[in-house]
Every structure is written in structure tokens, then in C-alpha cells.
Amino acid sequence: MGLQHTPEGRPVALANPTSRPFFDAAREGRLVLQRCPRDGFFFYPRSHCPRCLGTDWSWEAASGRGTVHSFTIDRVGHAPGLGAEVPYAIAIVELEEGPRMTARLVDCDPDSVHVGQEVEARFEPLLDVAVVHFTPRA
Amino acid sequence: MGRRAAAIAGIAEWKAQRVWDRPMFMLEACAQLAQEALADAAIDKDAVDGLLLPPVWESPMFGPSAAAEYLGLAVNFAEVVDLGGATGAGMVWRAAAAIEVGACETCLVLCPTVPPPPQQGGDPAKMRMPAYLGGDAWGSPQGQFEIPAGMVAATPSFAQVAQRYRAVHGLREETLARIAVHERDNAQTNERAIFRGKPITVEDVLASRRVCDPLKLLEIVMPCFGGAALLVTSAERAAQGPHRPVFVSGFGERLTHKSITYAPDLLDNPIRAAAGRAFGMAGASREAIDLASIYDCYTITVLVTIENAGFCKPGQGQDFVDERDLRRDGDWPLNTHGGQLGAGQPGLAGGLAHVTEAARQLMGRAGEGQLRRCDLAYANGTGGMMAEQVALILEGA
Numbered sequence: 001m002g003l004q005h006t007p008e009g010r011p012v013a014l015a016n017p018t019s020r021p022f023f024d025a026a027r028e029g030r031l032v033l034q035r036c037p038r039d040g041f042f043f044y045p046r047s048h049c050p051r052c053l054g055t056d057w058s059w060e061a062a063s064g065r066g067t068v069h070s071f072t073i074d075r076v077g078h079a080p081g082l083g084a085e086v087p088y089a090i091a092i093v094e095l096e097e098g099p100r101m102t103a104r105l106v107d108c109d110p111d112s113v114h115v116g117q118e119v120e121a122r123f124e125p126l127l128d129v130a131v132v133h134f135t136p137r138a
Numbered sequence: 139m140g141r142r143a144a145a146i147a148g149i150a151e152w153k154a155q156r157v158w159d160r161p162m163f164m165l166e167a168c169a170q171l172a173q174e175a176l177a178d179a180a181i182d183k184d185a186v187d188g189l190l191l192p193p194v195w196e197s198p199m200f201g202p203s204a205a206a207e208y209l210g211l212a213v214n215f216a217e218v219v220d221l222g223g224a225t226g227a228g229m230v231w232r233a234a235a236a237i238e239v240g241a242c243e244t245c246l247v248l249c250p251t252v253p254p255p256p257q258q259g260g261d262p263a264k265m266r267m268p269a270y271l272g273g274d275a276w277g278s279p280q281g282q283f284e285i286p287a288g289m290v291a292a293t294p295s296f297a298q299v300a301q302r303y304r305a306v307h308g309l310r311e312e313t314l315a316r317i318a319v320h321e322r323d324n325a326q327t328n329e330r331a332i333f334r335g336k337p338i339t340v341e342d343v344l345a346s347r348r349v350c351d352p353l354k355l356l357e358i359v360m361p362c363f364g365g366a367a368l369l370v371t372s373a374e375r376a377a378q379g380p381h382r383p384v385f386v387s388g389f390g391e392r393l394t395h396k397s398i399t400y401a402p403d404l405l406d407n408p409i410r411a412a413a414g415r416a417f418g419m420a421g422a423s424r425e426a427i428d429l430a431s432i433y434d435c436y437t438i439t440v441l442v443t444i445e446n447a448g449f450c451k452p453g454q455g456q457d458f459v460d461e462r463d464l465r466r467d468g469d470w471p472l473n474t475h476g477g478q479l480g481a482g483q484p485g486l487a488g489g490l491a492h493v494t495e496a497a498r499q500l501m502g503r504a505g506e507g508q509l510r511r512c513d514l515a516y517a518n519g520t521g522g523m524m525a526e527q528v529a530l531i532l533e534g535a
């Protein structure tokens with residue numbers, strides 16, 4: 001299994017050697033992304049750049065800002081461990097650096113979420129990793 | 139003129155059921171489907187020299203040889219196909235291509251979706267899709283970045299497509315509802331449909347429970363059990379059978395992503411390339427088709443597939459749907475078996491059902507639901523999160 005669960009039953013990531021730097025930074029409240037010198041930023045963490053398959057990428061700080069590319073409000077709670085949070089908004093966020101990332105939108109009214117909304121990352125350390133959320137920018 | 143080397147010559151299909159009253163192992167279901175498809179095509183089992191099947195539960199490794207052994211086959215071509223909802227359509231073109239290059243002559247295409255006998259007694263299980271859909275394997279990107287964010291199962295992903303559609307083009311919920319209603323109407327003449335005898339109205343759809351905005355309950359398939367199979371053989375052998383041969387005239391396949399998060403474009407999806415190749419290979423025009431058999435796990439899937447397969451321009455799908463009657467006696471028959479929205483989604487068999495229905499119509503065997511004329515059909519499969527895409531052009535001999 002590639003998941004671990006909190007005592008409350010929430011599934012969270014099981015970090016691996018490739019993704020460990022992402023989660024270590026997230027635990028400290030920082031969003032980091034890999035950047036290929038030729039093709040720019042990519043997400044999720046990979047051993048090879050998905051455009052050129054190069055391995056000379058580096059980890060770089062990202063702004064943590066992005067916009068809502070799309071979203072849904074899950075009113076039944078498909079995700080095990082999130083039943084108590086229903087209804088919750090899940091968004092595909094387009095990061096300022098370019099890549100897309102899926103995250104829950106927290107600290108906001110789900111019914112106020114809209115495409116194009118400006119959001120910023122929030123980090124929730126859990127076990128030895130962290131879950132990245134986004135929240136509307138003030 | 140498209141390809142004429144291989145044709146569908148036999149069909150087997152089981153009635154979809156929410157609870158399956160005769161549990162069987164997958165190998166047992168393969169044997170039963172093979173027996174029925176061969177009988178339908180009036181082809182002797184010894185003629186089978188090709189085998190296409192999904193991952194085999196009783197043999198996670200060496201699945202094709204396990205099935206060949208169990209069914210008592212000696213085959214020259216065997217493959218496990220793992221394309222989700224596009225698996226059935228993907229098997230059909232693989233069979234046709236293998237036949238055309240001479241790798242084999244007669245292929246079984248098998249898609250069983252039944253529960254195994256319970257190990258220690260107990261009631262037969264209800265069909266439920268596993269929430270993580272295999273995304274929780276060690277090292278899986280989904281397990282690290284999608285599942286913890288709540289992006290599991292399929293509905294939240296397709297809802298993202300619908301919400302993006304709303305933002306870019308505007309979404310008319312009545313139009314999406316109409317797709318579900320017309321498909322449900324079509325299901326009324328399909329004896330295998332789970333929703334036969336239960337027509338619905340646009341108001342019913344709009345009033346159904348909101349599941350993942352903007353998708354509502356009646357825009358979402360009902361998972362169930364079932365099974366479907368096809369016998370694909372050479373044109374020469376098919377011509378000797380009892381049915382009008384159905385040529386696999388053109389095909390295309392395209393994959394670019396697994397998670398919808400990483401789709402190159404949420405609205406311009408891989409079916410565009412797959413359908414383009416299929417129509418091009420068949421030398422067929424979009425206007426010439428008599429039946430659109432479009433994979434329909436959700437109403438939004440149909441809408442974006444109509445656009446991406448080139449039946450209209452991006453953003454014009456809703457006008458296209460509103461201007462047409464999608465029922466079997468309408469001017470643009472869609473999913474005459476009711477689609478999976480109307481007939482149920484028996485796993486991989488639900489995907490193959492879009493091909494079996496097209497073949498049935500082209501053979502003139504659709505019974506009460508038979509189209510007045512059907513010589514050319516478009517059938518497609520969508521696997522995963524608008525991810526694996528296969529398009530077929532099927533043509534009656």
C-alpha cells in the first residue's frame with residue numbers, strides 16, 4: 001500500500017525517496033517544485049523531467065500562489081476519512097509557476113469557490129508528511 | 139473505404155444486475171462468455187487462435203495463459219488489455235489488427251464483470267467501485283497527491299471537467315439532463331437494461347441529489363455486474379456466419395494522462411486524436427454515421443466526447459444536443475441500448491456494451507430498439523478520468 005492513515009482514518013501520503021524533499025518542505029510551510037533547466041517547473045515529484053526525461057532538475061521554492069482552474073464541491077464525501085468535512089471543495093489549482101495541483105480548498109465557504117479565484121497554499125503537517133491545501137487570497 | 143480484413147461475427151451479453159445471483163470466478167465467466175459468443179457466431183471453438191481479456195483475478199500474473207489453459211485453447215495471439223472503460227473497444231481494434239497482419243484469424247474478446255463465489259458463504263456482494271481505483275499502490279503519484287486531497291473514485295474528477303466546461307462555455311444543466319433522459323428512454327427497449335421500466339424526466343434529473351457539483355445523481359452511472367463478449371474473425375470467415383458481418387473499418391487510440399489534474403486540457407481530451415484517426419482510417423464522415431455509441435459514465439462525458447470526436451466545434455456541444463433528438467427514433471440516435479446511464483455500468487462489460495450495441499444494430503438484431511437503417515456506427519470507449527480513449531468505426535458488410 002502506498003498510503004498511511006492518521007488515527008482518525010484520513011489517508012495521507014507515504015513519501016518515497018523522490019518525493020521526500022517535497023514533503024519535508026511542506027512540513028515547514030514551504031511549497032517546492034522541481035525545475036528542469038530546459039522545460040521549467042513540473043509537478044508531481046518525478047525522477048525525470050516529463051518533457052525531456054532529463055535528470056538535471058533542481059528543487060526550487062515556489063510562490064505557493066495559484067488560481068482555481070476547476071473545482072467541485074463533494075457533497076457525499078467520496079474520500080474515506082473526509083466524511084465529517086462534507087461538503088468540501090476540491091480544486092485543480094494552476095500554480096503561478098505553471099503546473100497544476102489538486103488540493104482541498106479550506107477556510108472558505110465551498111459555495112463561494114469559483115474558477116479563476118486566486119488562492120494560496122496552506123500546509124497541514126500529518127504524521128511524517130503534510131497535506132497541501134489552498135485557501136482564497138485576501 | 140475503410141479496412142475490410144476483420145469483422146465482428148458473434149455477440150454475447152448478460153443482463154446487468156446490481157446484485158449478481160450466480161457468483162463465478164472470472165475464468166468461469168470467461169468460459170461461459172466464450173461458449174455463448176462462439177455459439178452466436180456458429181464458429182467452432184477449435185478455430186479460436188486469438189484471445190483478449192482484462193487482468194484475470196485468479197491469475198494476476200500470466201493471465202492470458204491461465205485463460206488459454208482453462209478454456210482449452212491454443213492461441214497465436216493473447217493479450218491482457220487494461221484501459222478501463224476503453225478496454226472493450228481497445229480489444230476490438232487489437233483483434234482486428236492482429237487478424238489483418240495474419241497473427242491470428244479468430245479472436246475472442248472477453249469482458250466479464252462478476253463477483254467470485256464468497257469464500258465463506260454469505261450474501262452476494264453489491265457492486266461497488268473501489269474508491270482508490272488502484273491509486274494507492276506504493277509509489278503511486280495519486281496516492282501521494284490526489285487521494286489525500288479527496289480526489290478519489292471517478293465522480294469528483296468528471297465534475298472538474300463539467301465545472302471547467304461551465305467556466306469556459308457556460309453549462310446548461312437542462313441540456314445535460316436531456317442526455318440522461320433520452321438515454322433512459324432508449325433503455326426502455328433494452329431487455330438487459332437495469333433501468334428498463336423506469337423512464338425519467340428532465341425535472342427528475344434536475345431534482346436529483348447533488349453529488350459533486352455540478353453533477354447530480356441521475357447524471358451518474360449505476361455500477362453493477364454483467365458480462366459481454368465479441369467474436370472477431372477474418373472477413374472470409376465472418377461471411378460464412380449467420381449474421382451480417384460488422385467490419386472494424388477504422389480505429390484510433392490515445393492516452394496522455396491518468397489523473398484529470400494532469401490532463402493536457404480538461405476540455406480538449408484524447409478522444410480528438412483517437413476519433414480523428416478512426417474516421418480517417420475508415421474514410422468516413424461524421425455526417426454519415428447512423429448511430430453514435432458514445433461512452434457515457436456521466437452526462438458530461440457525452441457532451442465533451444461529441445465535441446472532441448468532431449461532431450461539432452468546441453463549445454457547441456450543448457446546441458448540438460438541444461437541436462437533436464437522441465432517441466432511437468430521433469434524428470441522431472445515441473446509445474440505443476440506453477448507454478450505461480440507462481442500462482447500468484457492469485464494469486468493463488459496460489464499456490464493451492457500446493460496441494456490442496453498435497454491432498447488434500449493424501447486424502439488424504436490436505429487436506424492439508432496432509434502427510430503421512444502420513450501416514455505419516461510431517463507438518468509443520473512455521477509460522479512467524477522460525484518459526484512455528479508443529474510437530471505432532464499424533460498418534455493416
Ligand SMILES: [Zn+2]
Pocket residue numbers: 036037038039040049050051052053054
Ligand atoms: Zn526537461
